[in-house]
Amino acid sequence: MTKYEVVEICAGAGGQALGLEKAAFEHALxxxxxxxxxxxLRANRSTWKVAxxxxxxxxxxxxxxxxxxxxxAGGVPCPPFSIAGKQLGANDExxxxxxxxxxxxxxxxxxxxxxxxxxxxxPRFVGYRQHVLDRLTQLGYIAExxxxxxxxxxxxxxxxxxxLVALRPEDAPYFHWPEPVGPPPTVGETLLDLMAANxxxxxxxxxxxxxxxxxTIVGGSKKHGGADLGPTRAKRAWAEMRVDGLGIADAPPAADAPANFVPKxxxxxxxxxxxxxxxxPWEFTGRKTSSYRQIGNAFPPPVAHAVGSAIMRAFRHEGEPRTLETSEHDPLYTALRSSGEFITPERLMKLVKVSDPAELExxxxxLSRDFEIEIKTSGTKTAYKLGRFKAFVGQKDHTRHDLFLMHRAQIS
Incomplete structure (x- = not known):
C-alpha cells in the first residue's frame, strides 16, 4: 500500500494530527x-517525531x-486574523x-x-488571500x-x-469538500455522562x-490569565444552558450538589x-489552565478527519472529477499588481468598478495594511503603485524576528 506522510506545522496538542491520522496519514514530523x-503529542504518540x-x-x-x-498541514496562529483582535495580519509577529x-x-x-x-x-484580508492564491498558482498548485x-x-x-486546500493539477479535480454529516448532538446530550460521573x-x-x-470554545493566549469560556457574549450563551462560564472546574458536580446547581x-x-x-481518544498533559488552552485552541479532530479524508480521496482519484471553481479575484489588488506602474485614482476606479472615491480610498x-502602497504626487494629481508584501515569508531582516523574541513568553 502507498504510504502517505504528513508534516504538520504549528501542530498544537494534536486535534488536527489525530484527525489526519484517522484519514490514514502517517506523521513524518x-x-x-x-x-x-x-x-x-509525545504522551499520545511516542513514535512520532516532535520538533x-x-x-x-x-x-x-x-x-x-x-x-x-x-x-x-498546519493550524498557524489565529490572532493576526481574529475578529476579536486587532486584525494586524501581515504586521503581526x-x-x-x-x-x-x-x-x-x-x-x-x-x-x-x-x-x-x-x-x-x-473583506479586510481580500488582498492577503489573493496574494496567497497567486503565489500557489506560481508554484504549480490549484487552491481553494x-x-x-x-x-x-x-x-x-x-x-x-x-x-485552505491546495493540490497539484492532476489531483485537484478529484478534491470535493466534505459533505455535512447531519445535526450535531446538543451540549446536554454530549456531556450528560460526564456531568453525572459523581x-x-x-x-x-x-x-x-x-x-x-x-x-465557539476559545482557548485564549498566555497574555490573558486563567481559563474561562470566552468573551461576554459566549458567557451569556453558556448561562442560557445553565453553565457557569467564569472558569473551569477541577471535577464534575458532587453527588450532594443541589439539583439547580449551575456547574462549570x-x-x-x-x-x-x-x-x-x-x-x-486523547489525553492532555500539564496543569488545568495549560490543558484548557491546548484543548480550546485545537482544530476539532472530526473536522480534520473529514478534510483529510477528502484530500486522501483526491490522491486516489476517487469519484468524479469536477470543474474547479474560479479562484477569488480582488480587482484592486489585481489591477495594481498586473500594472507594475503607478495608476491614477480615476483609472483604478474604472478597473475596480467603483464610483465613489471614498470607497476606493x-x-x-x-490593502495598505498588508502591502506597501507607493504614492506619487504631481501637483494636485496622485497615483498609486503596489509595493512589497509586508508578511514574513522567511526574510532574515524581517521585523518579525525581534518582535517574536520580545514577546516569546506570551506567544501560544
Missing amino acids: AVELDENACNT EGDVADPSVWDPADYKGVALL RDLFAWAVEQVAVVQPRALLLENVRGLSM WRLLHASDYGVPQLRPRFI GWRGARAWSKRANKIAP LTCDMVARIQGWSDDY RRIGL
Missing part, C-alpha cells in the same frame, strides 16, 4: 512551539529534509500563514492544508478556500474555520436544559465539545 502541547520550538527557526527543523512529503505557503516551494508536497479563524475570510463549520461534522459547537442528581434535568450546541465545565468536558471522544487603506 510535528512541529510545535508550546512545551506543554509537545508533551501531550519543539519556533517553526520558522532553521535550527528546529529543515523543510528541505521533507521534500516530496504527501501533505504539508505571530503571522505565519504566508510563511507556511512559501514552504510549499521547498517541501513540494502533493497537497497543502492550512486552517485558521473565520476572520481571514473577511472554504469556510467550514464544526457543527456540520458532528461537533457540538459552532466553531467556523477558514480552510452521582449528581440534577444531571439529567441539566442535560435537558442544555439543549443547544455550544458557542471540566477540561474533559471541553475536550468532548471540541470533538474528542471514544472515537477520537477605503479599499486602498485595507
Whole structure:
C-alpha cells in the first residue's frame, strides 16, 4: 500500500494530527512551539517525531529534509486574523500563514492544508488571500478556500474555520469538500455522562436544559490569565444552558450538589465539545489552565478527519472529477499588481468598478495594511503603485524576528 506522510506545522496538542491520522496519514514530523502541547503529542504518540520550538527557526527543523512529503498541514496562529483582535495580519509577529505557503516551494508536497479563524475570510484580508492564491498558482498548485463549520461534522459547537486546500493539477479535480454529516448532538446530550460521573442528581434535568450546541470554545493566549469560556457574549450563551462560564472546574458536580446547581465545565468536558471522544481518544498533559488552552485552541479532530479524508480521496482519484471553481479575484489588488506602474485614482476606479472615491480610498487603506502602497504626487494629481508584501515569508531582516523574541513568553 502507498504510504502517505504528513508534516504538520504549528501542530498544537494534536486535534488536527489525530484527525489526519484517522484519514490514514502517517506523521513524518510535528512541529510545535508550546512545551506543554509537545508533551501531550509525545504522551499520545511516542513514535512520532516532535520538533519543539519556533517553526520558522532553521535550527528546529529543515523543510528541505521533507521534500516530496504527501501533505504539508498546519493550524498557524489565529490572532493576526481574529475578529476579536486587532486584525494586524501581515504586521503581526505571530503571522505565519504566508510563511507556511512559501514552504510549499521547498517541501513540494502533493497537497497543502492550512486552517485558521473565520476572520481571514473577511473583506479586510481580500488582498492577503489573493496574494496567497497567486503565489500557489506560481508554484504549480490549484487552491481553494472554504469556510467550514464544526457543527456540520458532528461537533457540538459552532466553531467556523477558514480552510485552505491546495493540490497539484492532476489531483485537484478529484478534491470535493466534505459533505455535512447531519445535526450535531446538543451540549446536554454530549456531556450528560460526564456531568453525572459523581452521582449528581440534577444531571439529567441539566442535560435537558442544555439543549443547544455550544458557542465557539476559545482557548485564549498566555497574555490573558486563567481559563474561562470566552468573551461576554459566549458567557451569556453558556448561562442560557445553565453553565457557569467564569472558569473551569477541577471535577464534575458532587453527588450532594443541589439539583439547580449551575456547574462549570471540566477540561474533559471541553475536550468532548471540541470533538474528542471514544472515537477520537486523547489525553492532555500539564496543569488545568495549560490543558484548557491546548484543548480550546485545537482544530476539532472530526473536522480534520473529514478534510483529510477528502484530500486522501483526491490522491486516489476517487469519484468524479469536477470543474474547479474560479479562484477569488480582488480587482484592486489585481489591477495594481498586473500594472507594475503607478495608476491614477480615476483609472483604478474604472478597473475596480467603483464610483465613489471614498470607497476606493477605503479599499486602498485595507490593502495598505498588508502591502506597501507607493504614492506619487504631481501637483494636485496622485497615483498609486503596489509595493512589497509586508508578511514574513522567511526574510532574515524581517521585523518579525525581534518582535517574536520580545514577546516569546506570551506567544501560544
